[in-house]
Amino acid sequence: MANVDIRIRQVEPLATPRQVVSLLPVDEKTAESIRRSRQTVNDIIQGRDQRLLAIIGPCSLHDPDAALEYAQKLKKLASEIEDEMFVVMRTYFEKPRTVGGWKGLILDPKMDGSYDIGGGILAARSLLLDIVKLGLPVGCEVLDPIIPQYIDELMSWSSIGARTTESQIHRNLASGLSVAVGFKNSTSGDLNNAINAIKSALQPASFIGMDGEGASAIFRTTGNDCCHLILRGGDQSPNYYEDDVENARLFMQKEGVNPAIIIDCSHANSRKHYERQKRVLRSLIDQVSWGEKAIRGFMLESNLEQGCQKIPEDLSTLKYGVSVTDACIGWDETERIVHHACDLLRKARREGGVIQPL
Numbered sequence: 001m002a003n004v005d006i007r008i009r010q011v012e013p014l015a016t017p018r019q020v021v022s023l024l025p026v027d028e029k030t031a032e033s034i035r036r037s038r039q040t041v042n043d044i045i046q047g048r049d050q051r052l053l054a055i056i057g058p059c060s061l062h063d064p065d066a067a068l069e070y071a072q073k074l075k076k077l078a079s080e081i082e083d084e085m086f087v088v089m090r091t092y093f094e095k096p097r098t099v100g101g102w103k104g105l106i107l108d109p110k111m112d113g114s115y116d117i118g119g120g121i122l123a124a125r126s127l128l129l130d131i132v133k134l135g136l137p138v139g140c141e142v143l144d145p146i147i148p149q150y151i152d153e154l155m156s157w158s159s160i161g162a163r164t165t166e167s168q169i170h171r172n173l174a175s176g177l178s179v180a181v182g183f184k185n186s187t188s189g190d191l192n193n194a195i196n197a198i199k200s201a202l203q204p205a206s207f208i209g210m211d212g213e214g215a216s217a218i219f220r221t222t223g224n225d226c227c228h229l230i231l232r233g234g235d236q237s238p239n240y241y242e243d244d245v246e247n248a249r250l251f252m253q254k255e256g257v258n259p260a261i262i263i264d265c266s267h268a269n270s271r272k273h274y275e276r277q278k279r280v281l282r283s284l285i286d287q288v289s290w291g292e293k294a295i296r297g298f299m300l301e302s303n304l305e306q307g308c309q310k311i312p313e314d315l316s317t318l319k320y321g322v323s324v325t326d327a328c329i330g331w332d333e334t335e336r337i338v339h340h341a342c343d344l345l346r347k348a349r350r351e352g353g354v355i356q357p358l
């Protein structure tokens with residue numbers, strides 16, 4: 001008996017990226033609209049477009065019908081506020097768990113521990129295609145380094161989560177992704193790892209990956225000049241307050257990186273109380289109105305219905321439009337607070353560009 005793979009139970013074939021892409025191709029009109037939205041995101045991150053990047057959507061997507069219904073509502077909202085905000089739908093299919101739990105639609109689309117990853121990749125790509133065809137850009141967390149081969153041409157923005165920001169594999173990946181990449185601060189609240197990640201991903205990298213044909217390949221990247229910091233709060237406290245943002249900006253400037261900051265209204269910034277996201281949003285809108293230029297956008301965890309639910313044994317009892325991971329604000333509240341935020345920004349601009357601090 002060979003001494004290899006002693007802890008591998010089974011190895012199964014998986015469709016190559018090329019096969020999946022040819023089954024679910026993107027048409028030229030949609031590809032062009034993705035190119036444009038990527039450029040807008042890059043312009044916001046690099047300070048050429050003064051609007052806020054608004055990354056809004058469910059903590060995770062588990063039901064394609066509900067996700068598409070949500071996307072239709074978000075598309076309408078996006079066009080109502082496009083003078084102040086550029087909306088990207090949060091379309092998260094991979095969930096990094098603290099210990100365990102459902103790991104997202106790509107890994108476990110049937111939500112029963114069967115890990116039908118082939119089915120999950122098809123479901124995710126098909127849903128992303130439906131959403132981008134509405135003219136709504138999408139953004140995902142990149143967790144597994146191979147998955148981008150299957151979906152990255154559809155994304156306009158991406159993030160590296162708090163638990164992987166320190167990982168060289170993810171930094172290398174970010175240096176080669178076609179989109180702007182936000183690095184979250186660590187779960188402890190430490191910013192060093194994220195700033196180091198931004199510096200690292202700016203550099204060209206070489207790493208081993210899988211190409212479109214499913215073969216091992218060496219990828220050599222150009223480096224990514226659209227990486228930015230996402231403040232998500234830490235174990236001890238939130239980090240969206242004025243002092244936190246100022247400190248982060250000064251730190252980034254000192255380290256010679258573009259001071260582009262996105263504020264995550266959820267996670268440790270809301271202390272995982274979904275209804276507190278609106279106070280984070282209000283604070284960052286005030287800071288932008290007072291002239292804080294480093295804030296380039298925000299993230300909101302929002303769904304059709306508020307709250308969250310445990311995944312039940314009997315999946316037929318799942319509540320429609322309710323998150324199965326972190327709790328979200330519901331749609332009506334999302335519309336209300338985002339409209340309110342835009343009204344405040346418009347008012348600030350009318351009153352002379354920005355409202356001066358006292």
Ligand SMILES: O=C[C@H](O)[C@H](O)COP(=O)(O)O
Pocket residue numbers: 059095096097098099100101267325326
């Ligand atoms: O955004 C989702 C969660 O905060 C993240 O995946 C960690 O979740 P967990 O602590 O419930 O595992």
Ligand SMILES: C=C(OP(=O)(O)O)C(=O)O
Pocket residue numbers: 059092096141160161162163184232267
């Ligand atoms: C997992 C997430 O966030 P974080 O990495 O900040 O915990 C998330 O945004 O879904």
